[in-house]
Amino acid sequence: MSGDSEALRIMDVVLTAEIFNQNPQLDINDLTPTCRDIFSITSASDVKRPVYVSDGVIKRTLSIADAHLKMSANPFVAYEDFGQRLRITALESAAQWFLKQGGMPLVEKNPTLAYYFEKLDPASVVYKTIREANPPYEDTKAHLDARLSKMIGEDEKLRGALDLVMISAPEEVEQRMEDLVCTPSQLAVISKIQYALIHRDYLLNHRIHEVGKLLFVGPPGTGKTSIALAMSN
Numbered sequence: 443m444s445g446d447s448e449a450l451r452i453m454d455v456v457l458t459a460e461i462f463n464q465n466p467q468l469d470i471n472d473l474t475p476t477c478r479d480i481f482s483i484t485s486a487s488d489v490k491r492p493v494y495v496s497d498g499v500i501k502r503t504l505s506i507a508d509a510h511l512k513m514s515a516n517p518f519v520a521y522e523d524f525g526q527r528l529r530i531t532a533l534e535s536a537a538q539w540f541l542k543q544g545g546m547p548l549v550e551k552n553p554t555l556a557y558y559f560e561k562l563d564p565a566s567v568v569y570k571t572i573r574e575a576n577p578p579y580e581d582t583k584a585h586l587d588a589r590l591s592k593m594i595g596e597d598e599k600l601r602g603a604l605d606l607v608m609i610s611a612p613e614e615v616e617q618r619m620e621d622l623v624c625t626p627s628q629l630a631v632i633s634k635i636q637y638a639l640i641h642r643d644y645l646l647n648h649r650i651h652e653v654g655k656l657l658f659v660g661p662p663g664t665g666k667t668s669i670a671l672a673m674s675n
Contacts, residue, residue, distance in 0.1 A: 581612035
């Protein structure tokens with residue numbers, strides 16, 4: 443990895459921290475999964491400002507050693523010996539530097555950066571679109587584990603029941619419908635499931651509960667689990 447590429451990745455994180463700290467309306471889903479890890483945010487309740495960026499955290503999460511040395515020539519980044527922290531000294535100037543160095547592809551994957559850059563230049567990036575494309579915290583294994591832990595804490599009997607099922611967070615599911623080969627009749631049934639999900643409130647109001655359910659029958663290795671996981675995606 444080139445020094446310029448490493449400097450951009452470091453600046454991506456340091457800028458994110460500064461913008462996130464200055465805008466309390468931004469939440470956990472405005473952070474990329476990498477930034478959640480860097481800022482040690484594992485749940486919505488963990489979002490506490492200010493967030494910090496240190497040499498040690500950059501090394502652990504991005505595998506970039508001595509981050510402060512790689513940013514030493516940047517006039518818009520300061521290094522504090524106490525805590526080995528990096529921080530932005532002039533946000534707008536730092537943002538312009540980031541763009542000139544080729545940082546736009548990183549902005550297009552980072553809702554927090556997009557929020558700020560959209561205000562600088564509304565034609566450059568669309569914050570809402572980038573936030574929608576960012577993997578939400580609710581899709582993570584950490585969120586699923588926290589919910590399961592709470593459920594078991596409230597009802598110990600559920601512990602045995604959970605041993606009988608396979609539960610996966612969306613981020614763990616690799617199967618996609620486009621990767622599977624289905625017959626036209628199978629696709630027609632699946633489309634009914636999609637329709638039922640879209641109109642589930644209407645169906646519930648009319649006490650229609652059986653539409654949208656499938657029973658998979660077949661010997662091992664015929665794709666029952668694969669198609670169920672792909673449909674869940």
